[in-house]
Amino acid sequence: MTLRQFEYLVTVVDEGSFTRAAELLHVTQPALSHQIRALERAVGTPLLDRLPRAVRLTPAGRAWLPFARAALADADRALTAARRAGGLECGELHVATVYSLTLGALPPVLSAWRARHPDVRIRLFEHRHADELREAMAEGQADVAIGPSPAGWPGFVRRLGVEEFVLVLPPDSPHEGPVDLRAFADQGWVHYAPDNGLADVVDEACRQRGFQPWAAVRTEQTATVPVLAAAGLGPALVPRNVLPERFDGVVLRPDPPVRRELVAYCHKDPDPLTSAFIGLLVGAGWDA
Incomplete structure (x- = not known):
């Protein structure tokens, strides 16, 4: 097995096509197919299912892929480290x-x-x-x-x-901090999309205060959350470091504090x- 074979197969997987992978790698498609078949012989099992209009990893291929990516990344770092040391x-x-x-x-x-x-x-x-x-x-x-x-x-x-989280409210909010998150348990929140890791932070902080926040608005973009909260769409828990120096909303520390x-x-x-x-x-x- 060679790193070049690893690179070839990873590129086929990423591109979803032998044709596009060959173009990207600047090799002919027969040469690319030959190297991948050689890799599969060395592994002892097929790594790809060759479908009429696509390619798909086999179970063995799915097990193999993370290690191949890691090997390629390690090789790249090794080259960079050697060049650093050699002054190249x-x-x-x-x-x-x-x-x-x-x-x-x-x-x-x-x-x-x-x-x-x-x-x-x-x-x-x-x-x-x-x-x-x-x-x-x-x-x-x-x-x-x-x-x-x-x-x-x-x-x-x-x-x-630590990353400190603060509660953002609109400029006309009567609340003063520090503030208990339970004071907002019955309100609709400005929340993060489920695939944003900050959603877990907010849910856990509210769970510890005995409630599940109801999302009036969810957004994919972390930077959008404090803007929507300051506009009055609901309270939001945000990392303090994402707030600009000049910010129109009310910013309060939760009590107890929320940190990670x-x-x-x-x-x-x-x-x-x-x-x-x-x-x-x-x-x-x-x-x-």
Whole structure:
């Protein structure tokens, strides 16, 4: 088995077509098919079902795919690390995170990093849910992930601080903080779409106060939630770091507070460039 064969089959899966994969890889379709058949012989079982108008992974292929993606990502990181060490290029740092941090806490860190390391490119991968982030890291997507603490993570983990959540209300709200979420148990909430990980945070915070929030409005976009809440469509629980410096709505701290721990994590001990980035994260004042 070769990494090239891994790349060929992953590309066929991603494109859903031998023809499109061959075009993307700049090889002939017979050569592509030959390499994939060779891979299947080495594995000892078919990895693809070849349908008249599509291709589909077999059960063996579905089991194989995450490991193939991880192997390709590891190979890419190995090449980048070797080039960094050899002075052949300044490098590219792959960073995975969740949307709420991309909107608020992460931009100042990326700005500071850019000022210190102007020749290091950043490739950012954003995820809606902490579980999705963890799964992507397990497949080797990035050098480092920044997000909620991943349960049972077997590799390197460094605590950064906490993400604080605040309650957003319209400007004419009579409420003053800190405020108990139970005061809004009978109201329709501005809520996150179910595939947004912040929906779980809101549901759990309300569950701990003895009620299930009723969603008057659900939205896919994290940044839209405080805007709708300030417009009077219902209360919303949002990460403080996503709010702009000038914001028209009333912002109150819940009592008890709603927080989640944030960490940086990797597969193994980070290389020097990744360590430098994590060091900048640690010094960014996440608990402030």
